[in-house]
Amino acid sequence: MKIFCVGRNYADHAKELGNAVPEEPVIFMKPKSALLLSNAPFYYPEFTNELHYETEVVLRICKNGRYVGEYDAHEYYDAFTIGIDFTARDIQAELKKKGLPWEKAKAWDNSAIIGKWIPFTPELREKPILFSLQKNKELVQSGNTSDMIFPFDVIVAHVSQYFSLNIGDLIYTGTPAGVGECVTNDVLEGFYQNEKIFSLEIK
Numbered sequence: 223m224k225i226f227c228v229g230r231n232y233a234d235h236a237k238e239l240g241n242a243v244p245e246e247p248v249i250f251m252k253p254k255s256a257l258l259l260s261n262a263p264f265y266y267p268e269f270t271n272e273l274h275y276e277t278e279v280v281l282r283i284c285k286n287g288r289y290v291g292e293y294d295a296h297e298y299y300d301a302f303t304i305g306i307d308f309t310a311r312d313i314q315a316e317l318k319k320k321g322l323p324w325e326k327a328k329a330w331d332n333s334a335i336i337g338k339w340i341p342f343t344p345e346l347r348e349k350p351i352l353f354s355l356q357k358n359k360e361l362v363q364s365g366n367t368s369d370m371i372f373p374f375d376v377i378v379a380h381v382s383q384y385f386s387l388n389i390g391d392l393i394y395t396g397t398p399a400g401v402g403e404c405v406t407n408d409v410l411e412g413f414y415q416n417e418k419i420f421s422l423e424i425k
């Protein structure tokens with residue numbers, strides 16, 4: 223199983239971190255060990271002093287493929303959830319400054335959170351997904367997939383030009399503006415519209 227992530231897919235978020243809006247999808251990966259198993263505790267990692275949440279819509283790949291076209295990319299994902307791409311922002315800033323790879327900031331154990339899956343119906347595929355994150359019951363991020371620079375089908379097609387897609391792979395599709403810090407004892411809750419999709423306490 224592979225975990226693909228899209229960086230800078232919402233213009234407002236690219237701006238808040240001082241990044242240019244990309245001309246093609248920015249793709250990075252997390253290993254399988256990054257996925258927090260359901261009901262497992264999440265511990266604040268020892269190596270960072272600036273843990274950031276990034277709330278994202280996550281797609282579930284349901285069909286094996288390579289060189290997928292945008293016109294049939296929708297056949298390759300069958301469900302979505304809301305998740306967190308946890309980021310050690312202090313480490314990422316250091317690595318970016320030196321032009322080094324991001325893995326130590328992004329790909330560590332348990333850095334990928336997912337909630338419960340929502341199967342796509344034909345109607346759901348046509349509608350933008352409204353999602354949000356509450357930290358300690360306060361709204362801190364809200365997103366609308368119609369604001370994505372690269373929509374789902376473009377991302378899936380693009381990823382498949384470089385990597386095979388396999389059943390069970392995940393794609394984190396980018397975070398909207400409002401990323402921020404979280405600390406021990408914070409409770410993060412992800413929502414699709416008004417429905418709670420996950421709840422996570424930082425231990």
Ligand code: MG
Binds near residue numbers: 278
């Ligand atoms: Mg992200």
